[in-house]
Amino acid sequence: MYYEKQKLSWSQRAAEEAETVASISCSGHGRAYIDGFVVDGKPICECYSCYGGTDCSLFPPNCPADVESVDPLFLEPFWMQKAASSAVVISGWHRMSYFWPNQSFISNELEKTIRKIHAIAKNAITDGKYIIFGVGSTQLLNAAIYALSMDNYPAAKVVAKIPYYSLYNSQTELFQTQHYEFEGDSSTLRNKSDFAGNVIEFVTSPKNPDGNLRSPILKGPNVKAIYDRAYYWPHYTAIPAPADEDLMIFSMSKLAGHAGTRFGWAIVKDVNVYTRMMVYIGLADMGIPKDAQLRALTLLKVVAEGDGKQLFHFAHQNLRDRWEKLSQIFSLSKSFSLQRIPTQYCTYLERARDPSPAYAWVKCKRYEDQNCSEVFKVAKIIGRPGSRFSARDRYVRLSLLKGQHDFDMLIRRVKQLVSQEHEARAESMSGFY
Amino acid sequence: MYYEKQKLSWSQRAAEEAETVASISCSGHGRAYIDGFVVDGKPICECYSCYGGTDCSLFPPNCPADVESVDPLFLEPFWMQKAASSAVVISGWHRMSYFWPNQSFISNELEKTIRKIHAIAKNAITDGKYIIFGVGSTQLLNAAIYALSMDNYPAAKVVAKIPYYSLYNSQTELFQTQHYEFEGDSSTLRNKSDFAGNVIEFVTSPKNPDGNLRSPILKGPNVKAIYDRAYYWPHYTAIPAPADEDLMIFSMSKLAGHAGTRFGWAIVKDVNVYTRMMVYIGLADMGIPKDAQLRALTLLKVVAEGDGKQLFHFAHQNLRDRWEKLSQIFSLSKSFSLQRIPTQYCTYLERARDPSPAYAWVKCKRYEDQNCSEVFKVAKIIGRPGSRFSARDRYVRLSLLKGQHDFDMLIRRVKQLVSQEHEARAESMSGFY
Numbered sequence: 001m002y003y004e005k006q007k008l009s010w011s012q013r014a015a016e017e018a019e020t021v022a023s024i025s026c027s028g029h030g031r032a033y034i035d036g037f038v039v040d041g042k043p044i045c046e047c048y049s050c051y052g053g054t055d056c057s058l059f060p061p062n063c064p065a066d067v068e069s070v071d072p073l074f075l076e077p078f079w080m081q082k083a084a085s086s087a088v089v090i091s092g093w094h095r096m097s098y099f100w101p102n103q104s105f106i107s108n109e110l111e112k113t114i115r116k117i118h119a120i121a122k123n124a125i126t127d128g129k130y131i132i133f134g135v136g137s138t139q140l141l142n143a144a145i146y147a148l149s150m151d152n153y154p155a156a157k158v159v160a161k162i163p164y165y166s167l168y169n170s171q172t173e174l175f176q177t178q179h180y181e182f183e184g185d186s187s188t189l190r191n192k193s194d195f196a197g198n199v200i201e202f203v204t205s206p207k208n209p210d211g212n213l214r215s216p217i218l219k220g221p222n223v224k225a226i227y228d229r230a231y232y233w234p235h236y237t238a239i240p241a242p243a244d245e246d247l248m249i250f251s252m253s254k255l256a257g258h259a260g261t262r263f264g265w266a267i268v269k270d271v272n273v274y275t276r277m278m279v280y281i282g283l284a285d286m287g288i289p290k291d292a293q294l295r296a297l298t299l300l301k302v303v304a305e306g307d308g309k310q311l312f313h314f315a316h317q318n319l320r321d322r323w324e325k326l327s328q329i330f331s332l333s334k335s336f337s338l339q340r341i342p343t344q345y346c347t348y349l350e351r352a353r354d355p356s357p358a359y360a361w362v363k364c365k366r367y368e369d370q371n372c373s374e375v376f377k378v379a380k381i382i383g384r385p386g387s388r389f390s391a392r393d394r395y396v397r398l399s400l401l402k403g404q405h406d407f408d409m410l411i412r413r414v415k416q417l418v419s420q421e422h423e424a425r426a427e428s429m430s431g432f433y
Numbered sequence: 434m435y436y437e438k439q440k441l442s443w444s445q446r447a448a449e450e451a452e453t454v455a456s457i458s459c460s461g462h463g464r465a466y467i468d469g470f471v472v473d474g475k476p477i478c479e480c481y482s483c484y485g486g487t488d489c490s491l492f493p494p495n496c497p498a499d500v501e502s503v504d505p506l507f508l509e510p511f512w513m514q515k516a517a518s519s520a521v522v523i524s525g526w527h528r529m530s531y532f533w534p535n536q537s538f539i540s541n542e543l544e545k546t547i548r549k550i551h552a553i554a555k556n557a558i559t560d561g562k563y564i565i566f567g568v569g570s571t572q573l574l575n576a577a578i579y580a581l582s583m584d585n586y587p588a589a590k591v592v593a594k595i596p597y598y599s600l601y602n603s604q605t606e607l608f609q610t611q612h613y614e615f616e617g618d619s620s621t622l623r624n625k626s627d628f629a630g631n632v633i634e635f636v637t638s639p640k641n642p643d644g645n646l647r648s649p650i651l652k653g654p655n656v657k658a659i660y661d662r663a664y665y666w667p668h669y670t671a672i673p674a675p676a677d678e679d680l681m682i683f684s685m686s687k688l689a690g691h692a693g694t695r696f697g698w699a700i701v702k703d704v705n706v707y708t709r710m711m712v713y714i715g716l717a718d719m720g721i722p723k724d725a726q727l728r729a730l731t732l733l734k735v736v737a738e739g740d741g742k743q744l745f746h747f748a749h750q751n752l753r754d755r756w757e758k759l760s761q762i763f764s765l766s767k768s769f770s771l772q773r774i775p776t777q778y779c780t781y782l783e784r785a786r787d788p789s790p791a792y793a794w795v796k797c798k799r800y801e802d803q804n805c806s807e808v809f810k811v812a813k814i815i816g817r818p819g820s821r822f823s824a825r826d827r828y829v830r831l832s833l834l835k836g837q838h839d840f841d842m843l844i845r846r847v848k849q850l851v852s853q854e855h856e857a858r859a860e861s862m863s864g865f866y
Contacts, residue, residue, distance in 0.1 A: 034727070035540055037541055079526040084447075093509050094466060096691050098504055174712075259531040260529055260722070261724055289693070
């Protein structure tokens with residue numbers, strides 16, 4: 001510690017404000033924030049989904065479990081436990097310049113901390129590679145396509161194996177450039193050996209939505225891969241070996257839970273790809289907010305503290321318990337099935353490891369349940385339809401990353417759904433005999 | 434004030450750290466930051482340009498005045514005066530979600546504060562218009578082109594009047610889309626009435642580099658304008674009337690000086706243009722960092738405090754004094770001339786107002802001085818060459834926005850340059866007679 005216990009001067013007001021707002025009671029069903037909507041000079045409670053009223057004490061009985069979105073709030077309790085070490089004070093004059101002292105858009109200390117965390121998690125080799133920051137991993141996905149395709153005529157074809165994250169498609173098509181276009185499922189190009197142009201494959205491993213580790217579908221001299229490694233952390237998966245690909249993308253939101261900070265990074269082998277990605281970030285945004293970099297640094301220093309295992313332990317236990325609970329209920333069902341995730345040896349834990357995926361990828365098995373998300377909606381569970389992943393609507397994705405209240409609600413609703421199935425079966429059998 | 438004087442708990446550590454780091458002495462020629470490069474457990478001094486040594490006490494005698502970049506550090510002293518009100522404490526669990534409570538990417542309170550500040554400055558009409566946030570005004574420039582051009586076949590032509598900000602060109606060409614392309618100077622299209630496609634004109638007013646107010650060059654049913662209003666604040670210009678255009682872009686960096694926060698906003702009349710810009714921001718980045726929005730809110734609340742005139746007063750006085758000093762020196766020169774900026778009535782000040790531009794746009798008048806930035810470089814003044822604005826290199830832009838030490842150095846070097854000119858003239862005349 002390089003600071004000494006002291007009487008505060010200019011930071012006292014902001015610290016008092018932060019603590020006062022944090023102590024606003026929202027009945028345990030919501031939270032007040034310093035930048036929240038102000039009524040009568042005070043920020044109001046922002047209630048968790050379903051809860052309402054000025055103090056979040058109201059709960060409508062028929063409220064659905066909303067597990068459509070991805071907000072990784074299951075990690076919020078970790079950060080509340082780490083309140084002192086994870087807080088940060090930003091002065092009014094903090095880093096007003098466009099640049100860091102090395103004239104780049106990249107914080108040196110943050111880059112160092114990221115390399116350290118990958119070494120702790122044993123999930124990626126960063127030695128001899130460059131690191132680039134982006135506004136979320138989101139921005140880096142496109143920066144990577146740009147960097148890999150700029151010399152291409154005809155336009156490079158961008159593919160991903162179904163089911164895939166819908167942003168790959170919508171973002172790639174947003175810019176409608178002359179250099180690349182979205183082609184759809186990876187396998188559509190597998191047999192087209194006559195396609196002369198370059199191919200860029202998004203390889204999401206672990207996969208969103210199903211949590212399984214994946215390899216590229218396409219290979220060859222004109223195929224380049226962007227490894228979306230957002231979920232390759234001990235939270236979500238066994239780590240069979242550190243990833244060592246040429247272009248890997250990670251995000252703050254899936255590592256630490258701070259989706260709102262919009263901070264991601266790419267680890268890049270080739271200097272030309274690195275340089276082009278930096279040009280992209282520079283021209284699109286002139287670098288990313290230093291406030292977001294400071295926040296990421298503060299939080300990631302906490303992650304790296306001590307033996308650096310606390311966050312991974314917390315996240316893994318939490319998600320493993322959630323998965324166990326959910327799969328136990330679905331195991332009683334004949335109408336719905338969950339994805340299978342094999343038990344795998346994990347070099348981080350140094351043992352075989354049970355599944356703890358970020359999402360349940362549910363299949364509706366009954367012939368008539370073509371639209372699985374509708375079936376769940378009727379049961380008051382809001383999931384993301386299979387078609388959003390370019391898969392069949394016989395599938396639905398349920399997020400297991402949300403806050404505890406959302407997960408508890410999900411469990412309640414899934415129990416009801418499965419017990420209704422049993423009741424219906426019992427009824428139909430009693431009618432049959 | 435909705436908080437009470439209290440003993441701090443979890444925020445104490447961060448507050449102590451911030452104050453300890455802020456109190457690190459760098460001989461008055463630099464600054465230490467909490468996210469600075471750490472040596473022996475302490476962040477090191479980051480010295481202002483030219484200064485060196487661990488405590489920034491070294492000053493090499495031949496160091497040039499670097500006024501090439503735009504870092505608006507002239508506003509730093511304002512924020513140091515406002516240390517207590519402009520500090521912010523961010524908890525480890527602050528806004529981890531992707532969304533604000535209204536499920537958007539936009540902070541309500543920040544939007545309200547921005548509207549209030551425009552009303553105070555009398556520089557823009559926001560009533561009945563939408564506000565969008567971006568990663569700096571930088572990102573919004575392209576989001577605006579995207580929104581204005583998506584229906585266009587053939588591709589829209591994007592133009593700007595020379596001299597123009599180089600990013601208009603480089604950013605527009607970065608994406609190489611099928612919907613727009615950069616065409617160059619606005620006047621190239623003035624006489625091409627046969628061009629059937631749409632035209633998008635960047636109208637920078639006040640103009641970067643010369644600080645004068647401008648109107649569009651092109652008019653007609655197929656011409657749309659993006660008003661880059663970054664410099665339309667009482668700091669830099671008279672405000673003859675509030676701007677009321679359909680698409681105006683502003684930035685935190687030019688209003689408050691926080692270039693590093695990468696925060697800008699667009700004010701948009703048409704709901705379809707607004708929606709498309711939001712789609713762009715959503716797909717490119719999934720919104721902008723909440724940490725940057727919180728920082729902007731904290732700072733802009735200080736700007737709006739009291740009568741809301743303190744920042745404008747500080748900035749205007751500072752830049753007017755700088756301009757006076759610089760123009761006085763150049764008035765003694767026959768080799769160099771500055772741009773002319775008329776005295777204009779300002780509705781904000783309610784009186785006629787002397788110039789206080791952000792930049793000096795210097796012309797080298799001697800026939801042989803074709804490369805003006807070279808002439809200045811020899812005189813140890815680093816400016817931005819005219820060609821960077823697609824103008825002739827007979828011009829050079831000198832930033833007046835940097836910190837006081839950089840400005841003082843500029844003045845010293847310009848004095849030397851002009852006195853050398855006098856000496857040379859005296860010599861040549863003595864040789865002649």
